Amino acid sequence: MIEVKDAIKLIEENVSVSDIKKTELNRCLNYVLADDIKSPIHLPPFRQSAMDGYAIKISDSKVYKVVGESKTGHPAPIQINEDEAVRIFTGAQVPDTADTVVIQEHVEVNDNKITIHKLPEKKANIRKVGEQIKKNEVALLKGHVINEASIGFLAGMGIDGVKIYKKPRVCIITTGDELIEPGKKLKPGKIYESNSIMLKVALKRLKITKVGIFKVKDTLEKTKDVIKKCLKKYDVLLISGGISVGDYDYVKEAMEVNNIHEIFYKVNQKPGKPLYFGKKKNQVVFALPGNPASSLTCFYIYVLPALRKMMGYSNIHLTKKKVKAPEEIPNNTGKSLFLKASAGNNKIKILEGQSSSILKSFAHSNALLYISSENKIVRKGEIVEYFDLNF
Amino acid sequence: MIEVKDAIKLIEENVSVSDIKKTELNRCLNYVLADDIKSPIHLPPFRQSAMDGYAIKISDSKVYKVVGESKTGHPAPIQINEDEAVRIFTGAQVPDTADTVVIQEHVEVNDNKITIHKLPEKKANIRKVGEQIKKNEVALLKGHVINEASIGFLAGMGIDGVKIYKKPRVCIITTGDELIEPGKKLKPGKIYESNSIMLKVALKRLKITKVGIFKVKDTLEKTKDVIKKCLKKYDVLLISGGISVGDYDYVKEAMEVNNIHEIFYKVNQKPGKPLYFGKKKNQVVFALPGNPASSLTCFYIYVLPALRKMMGYSNIHLTKKKVKAPEEIPNNTGKSLFLKASAGNNKIKILEGQSSSILKSFAHSNALLYISSENKIVRKGEIVEYFDLNF
Incomplete structure (x- = not known):
């Protein structure tokens, strides 16, 4: 551990x-x-007018003769002399011989002449090339x-x-005889399978949309086979459930048989203790706890940074923020805690229902408050850290 | 205004x-x-074991006879008497007559008998129905x-x-003779069209993926027609460009002809002054400035909340956060300012390149610092507000 x-x-x-x-x-x-x-x-590729108005070669004169028009989107091959002006629009090309644009609000128009009320500075209202x-x-x-x-x-x-x-190709493998698909009728001893769809949408938020989903019965043979198959097609394997120490948990063995090299198994944390992380060359394998809230916590803290690293991000972890503890938080578990919480306006509220099988509080949380295993008690008002789930 | x-x-x-x-x-x-x-x-639909271990009817005895097994995913119709136990796994059904689960780490197994080292409390390790x-x-x-x-x-x-x-159906209409599609060769007087793709991906982040894109030449007739067509199919029209006061700007007239009722035109802000917002029954129309940075600012501050309101959000605006001004910020424009900035760790940095045609600084920003039109000068260290662009 x-x-x-x-x-x-x-x-x-x-x-x-x-x-x-x-x-x-x-x-x-x-x-x-x-x-x-x-x-x-x-960019811009040519001298561009920044305003609607008139392009001129500036002088002391206030009166200019309009000799042409430079429309946005069309070349302006017009040449002008002193005392001449060209009607021009925002984004249009300034004629080469013009050096200033006077905005239309500062101009009075009479026939083909303009009188300028307020002379701009030389070079005004022209966006330079580049x-x-x-x-x-x-x-x-x-x-x-x-x-x-x-x-x-x-x-x-x-x-x-x-x-x-590139984004990694990810598959989700769910194990467990007790699982029934949502929408179907529940049978004795069964529960609805929720982890695969939850992990799938978590991947979707990371823009990983092509996700393989495989359901496998609790037998060594079937688990071995599905892992073998997935290693041929996917960069990341997320195995949900079947990794605790119970007699019916074949996942670990099935990984060994498939030459997946264990990097770690079990983390001193609550929830999510039976987390497994392994590798086969550049492919990575996570086996996540079957309990939904544990599974999602492990996803945010461990799987998400792995996926982000693959996708080239330099900030791969959820943002960590500091906040004052809203209450005394004892930690006599000897484990690191991730507490479902609701954060905002420099405050945090620890939600009820922290059990690893309970998703209700998670659905209402936007933060995971982190208490390290070495920290036996957090006093009210002490500075603590949380992971921001808005990513 | x-x-x-x-x-x-x-x-x-x-x-x-x-x-x-x-x-x-x-x-x-x-x-x-x-x-x-x-x-x-x-939920859970039956009494569930929270651990791998043995289900018992608790008594003072430390020795129990194992009379059966309750596997996860299978019903457990087994009845037990005192001094009897049932092997059980996490998530499996606890037999009706059992009242406690003892975890396997506290048990020694000999043949079909278990000896409990550490008796749990009554009802331990059982998840109750509901x-x-x-x-x-x-x-x-x-x-x-x-x-x-x-x-x-x-x-x-x-x-x-x-x-x-439902999410609203949105179309983007770009106007402007000067626009060329990225990837094609640039011609004199032309620039690359960037607003439609930028707005399209902004919509994508809001999970609005089916977006119509229409390009229209700068003529009243064509602009009228495309608006008429779009009003038949879309809930929201985003018109990019053609809304300033230049002679070639037909958009406003084209909207009037199509019975779009103007709610406002022009906002006292920089960038993004020539913003238009109109309505036809439940359909809404935004005409956004053609300058890319102005267009995107208006999207974040005005279009995004409109779309979020349609989608049923109660918090429709970008999150506003407070921070100390990193420098003195004079505001002699008489307008409200939205300054492209980079925020983090309770600090903010105002980026170079605030001109409305410049997207480079926007590409590096994650915040828009807001200075109200009434505020003539912000002193260094004064509390200011910014809009968080991480949504």
Whole structure:
């Protein structure tokens, strides 16, 4: 049995970053850039008017003759002399010989002449070539997590695809003779299976949507077979249940037979003690406790960072935040605790129903309060840490 | 022209909640429950062992005869007398006549007899019927945002679908002759179109994935037609560009012709002044500024809450957080400012490149610092508010 911090460290050390793949821009949200991006163009690519108004070659004169129009989206090959102006719109090209744009609110128009009430400074209202970014300048660095603005920024440089880290292929294997699918009728001794769908949606939040789900009976042979099959197709195996010490738990043996190398088994924590983490080359295997709340806790604390590391994230863990303990929290278990809690406005509330089989409190929580195994008692008001589940 | 806070209020008042639809559980992540959910069963549905061990009828005796086995997933019709025990596993049914489970670590086995080293208290290690939730008890309330744990909780009650608020159908209309699709060759006077893909991925983050995209030339006729067409199919129209006062801006007229009722036009803010919000019965129309950073700011502050209100969220706005101003911030614009910033660990950094055409700084920001129009200067260290872009 190892401590929480050691388990976390072993995962960080043993998981490798995924392969790289070039991907269409509109499929890149929340992915991580696998390459520095340099701008292929100057942005803006030409001198652009920042306002609706008139482009002029500035002088002391207040009266200019309008000799043409520069529309947004069209080239402006017009040449102007002093005392001449060109009607221009936001985003349109400023004629080469013009040096200033005067905004329309400062102009009176009579026939083909304009009179300027308020002369701007020279070069006003013109966006310079490359003002936003110059050709070949680095726009975004490798490791950048792509958000909406990045997508807009990349598209604005004319880039329609980038190299990102692939997401791992994940399968969920649920074990247990007692499990019945939701929607069907419950039979004596059975319970509804909830872990696979819960883990599936947790993966969905990480943008991992193609997930294999396999149900297996509690026998060594069947468990061995399904693991063998999954190792052929998936990068990550999540095995739900069947890992505690009961006589009917074949999972551990089935993993050994399949040459999965155990990195750790059992963590000194509550909930989630019987957590297993193993490896076969770059493939990783987690066996999660069958109890739903334990399973989900282990997912957030151990599986999520492993998956994020694979996807190229540099911040792989849930954000840890500090808060004052709302009450005295005794910890006479000798284990590290993850308590389901509701956090907000620099406060935290520990929810009722911390038992590892209970999901109701988890459904209402947005935080896991962490108490280390060495900490025998937390006094009210003492600073404690929690993991923020809003990711 | 109206103030930011009035614009926000008008959106809150004028947007209605969407219709309700029954949906499969695995498609419900991040949706909002449209109905209270009562448990159709007791959970657990039978008395369940919480550990691997032996079920007994407790007495002063330390020696019990093993008369049977209760496997997880199978009914346990076994009756026991005093001095008898049943081998049992985690999650398995406790025989009716047993009252206590002793864990296997406290037991020595000899042939078909067990000797208990450490007698547990009566009723120990048994999960009571309905301990997690009782039949007909309210499990989750209307308005609850469905997370992974909720999905697991609902599945555990055997529920395979729930009523949620529908997501609105959204279309993006981009106007502008100057726009070229990313990936194609840039021509004189043209720029790459980035708003539609940026807005599309912003919608994707809100789980709105079926989005219509329409490009329209800068003419009144074409703009009128596309709006008419979109009003037949979509709940929300996002029109990008063409809303400022330039001669080539037909959008406003095209909306009037289509009987869209203007709620407001122009907000006293920077960036994003020429924002338009209108309505036709329950359909809403936003015309967003063409500048990418302005467009995205307006999306976060105005469009996002409208969409979230439609989807049944009670917290519709981005989370507002307080932080100390990292520097003196003068505001001599007379406008409310939204400054692109990077926030974390109770600190905030205002990024360079605040111009409305610049997305580079936005790509690196996770916060919009808000300075109200009335606030002429913020002193260093003064408390300011920002909108958290991690949603």
